[in-house]
Amino acid sequence: MGTWLVKKSYRATYEGLLQELGRELDTAILEGNAASVNFLTEEIHKLEDHARQGALAHTVVGAEENKELSMGHEVEKEHTETIKWLIQKLSPGPGLTDAISKQLLDEAIDRIAQDHLKELSDYYTRLHKMETEAKS
Numbered sequence: 001m002g003t004w005l006v007k008k009s010y011r012a013t014y015e016g017l018l019q020e021l022g023r024e025l026d027t028a029i030l031e032g033n034a035a036s037v038n039f040l041t042e043e044i045h046k047l048e049d050h051a052r053q054g055a056l057a058h059t060v061v062g063a064e065e066n067k068e069l070s071m072g073h074e075v076e077k078e079h080t081e082t083i084k085w086l087i088q089k090l091s092p093g094p095g096l097t098d099a100i101s102k103q104l105l106d107e108a109i110d111r112i113a114q115d116h117l118k119e120l121s122d123y124y125t126r127l128h129k130m131e132t133e134a135k136s
Helices: 008-031 034-053 063-090 098-119 123-135
Strands: none
Touching: 008 034, 008 063, 034 098, 063 098, 063 123, 098 123
């Protein structure tokens, strides 16, 4: 998921693999190649699962990172309609199934959350605090 999941010596390898798979996935989406989109999405999830389980990092994700990412996923769901629109716009023809669209949507939401967590590791805790204070 994010760079905090892997030890420093594994960051480049993990991020490089994830970026390469992401570029290939983008190309497959633009070409409307549903089989490649499905395959690459599964490969990205496998890589993320390995990182989460410590197979690449030889470490376990901390409770705080999991908490922040879970909070982030829930918050970033506010972008669902925009992401769905973008997926449809970039997907020529009927190549994308609902299952693949759902996978892409979840991945996009997680990537938005990860981008924020790269900036501030407690981004969503701070956001929650700010929103709570604003409402009172």
